[in-house]
Amino acid sequence: MRKSLRLTKNLEFINVYKSGRRFTNPFFTMYAKKNELGYSRLGVSVSKKVGNSVVRNKIKRRIKEIFRINYDFIKDGWDIVFSVKPPAAKLDYGSIEREIITLLKRGRIYSDKKVYNFNDTVL
Incomplete structure (x- = not known):
């Protein structure tokens, strides 16, 4: 996944947590907030309660891959953060x-x- 499609800074995460909508299930909590960028970005938060570093990184890799594969089906202009439960x-x-x-x-x-996002051009 390209770095431009990820939330990387702590302030970006906090902004989505505070003013975004929250949806939960027994395994994940999703926070979503509209952005003005014209493309959607993903952030993944996994606490140490979930497991050791191998387990946490495995879950993060899987979520990023699911986001990458389904990116064409996700509407543009959203900041999305998934918080993983144990x-x-x-x-x-x-x-x-x-x-x-x-x-x-x-x-x-x-x-x-x-x-379809017509702004993405492949060089």
Whole structure:
């Protein structure tokens, strides 16, 4: 995933936490906030309660990959942060994908039709 599609700074995370909408399920909490950039960005937060560094990084990699694969179905102009809860450590890739997409649909950020972004040019 390109670095421009990620939330990297602590202030960006805090901004989404404080003024974004929150959606939860037993495994994840999703915070979503409109941005003015014209493209969506992802942030992932995994606490030490979830597991050791290997487990935490594995979950982060999986969430980023799910976001990358489904990026064409995610509406433009959103900052999205997924906070991982400890039970998520036991999920496999398919279950994580199902739960993430369910949260995105609940937040009305995910569309079943591809959202074409004509600003992306491949060089």
